[in-house]
Amino acid sequence: MSPIQNIIKKLKLNVLTVDDVPESYSSEVYKLTLASRETVYLKIPYNKDKLFREYQMLERLKDTLPVPRVLDFWDGDECTTGALLLSEIQGLPCTEDVNEELSYQIGMYHAMLHEVPMPGYGYHVTDGFTFLDQNNWRLHIKNNFEKWKEPCREILDPELYDRCVLHFEEVFFALPDPDGPCTVHMDFRPANILVNGNKVSGIIDFESARGGSSEIDFTKMNRYIWRANPKTRLPFIEGYQSIRPLLGLERVLPFYDFYDSFSAVVWCKNRGIERNQTFLHESISSLRNSVSC
Numbered sequence: 001m002s003p004i005q006n007i008i009k010k011l012k013l014n015v016l017t018v019d020d021v022p023e024s025y026s027s028e029v030y031k032l033t034l035a036s037r038e039t040v041y042l043k044i045p046y047n048k049d050k051l052f053r054e055y056q057m058l059e060r061l062k063d064t065l066p067v068p069r070v071l072d073f074w075d076g077d078e079c080t081t082g083a084l085l086l087s088e089i090q091g092l093p094c095t096e097d098v099n100e101e102l103s104y105q106i107g108m109y110h111a112m113l114h115e116v117p118m119p120g121y122g123y124h125v126t127d128g129f130t131f132l133d134q135n136n137w138r139l140h141i142k143n144n145f146e147k148w149k150e151p152c153r154e155i156l157d158p159e160l161y162d163r164c165v166l167h168f169e170e171v172f173f174a175l176p177d178p179d180g181p182c183t184v185h186m187d188f189r190p191a192n193i194l195v196n197g198n199k200v201s202g203i204i205d206f207e208s209a210r211g212g213s214s215e216i217d218f219t220k221m222n223r224y225i226w227r228a229n230p231k232t233r234l235p236f237i238e239g240y241q242s243i244r245p246l247l248g249l250e251r252v253l254p255f256y257d258f259y260d261s262f263s264a265v266v267w268c269k270n271r272g273i274e275r276n277q278t279f280l281h282e283s284i285s286s287l288r289n290s291v292s293c
Helices: 003-010 048-061 100-114 137-155 157-170 219-226 229-242 247-273 272-291
Strands: 016-018 028-034 038-044 070-074 083-087 122-125 128-131 180-182 194-196 199-204 211-212
Touching: 003 016, 003 028, 003 038, 028 157, 048 070, 048 122, 048 180, 100 180, 100 199, 100 219, 100 229, 137 157, 137 247, 157 272, 194 219, 219 229, 219 247, 247 272
Parallel strands: none
Antiparallel strands: 016 028, 028 038, 038 083, 070 083, 122 128, 122 211, 180 211, 194 199
16 A cells, blocks of 8 residues: 555545656655545655644644644554644745735744744753754854754765855854744755745745744745845745744855755755755755855
């Protein structure tokens, strides 16, 4: 029996159709049409920590933000990670041009997410909440970079690698004090923002969300929306500031654009370079721009 059919059986679902959901890079996601004609989504995370993290985050956010409702949960077996059965949100990923009105709404909802407090800097795992080393956000960022250096050395050309190491030391110590611990999405990008008409209808994919500093959460907005249409940046900021103060973006965006790209090289190595050539080349190009190489 296939994993999807096994999960359908475990959750006792009466299913008419099963469709793949494209561009789900970390987890397997399926769109199910039930015999009742209801549409639901079945998500099989990459590992159990992601399974429990998403479940805990959706439960934490369900009364605050337009997120999917958890309809059922299975914690898996020796063959399968487990699965979440999620409600459908009417809307499509925000992958088309974003106008200023929509950007204002996105900023507002992003701030509402960051207003949700967390018990500390850390994340949910299978047996509870794990705090970062010394509950220290800056130490966590530095430790991550140290951990990524060796796999990046194996992929990047030596000159680019050396410049990256020097660049980190230069820009890391110039960062402002972090805020938080607040809820950060970690993948807040157009594909995870659902819109219906010109309204934000939902925010999805919380398997990487955690307690952190809000500064880390603007990188993909900048990369995929503001750079494509610079006029959307000010409305986003205005929407965000209608809910909470905003950290100085000019001081944090260049660092996290670099940090995210360095991390992405490691992700491509771990998930398969051949399957992720396009993303790898995009990430290396971003690193070159960051360090002017």
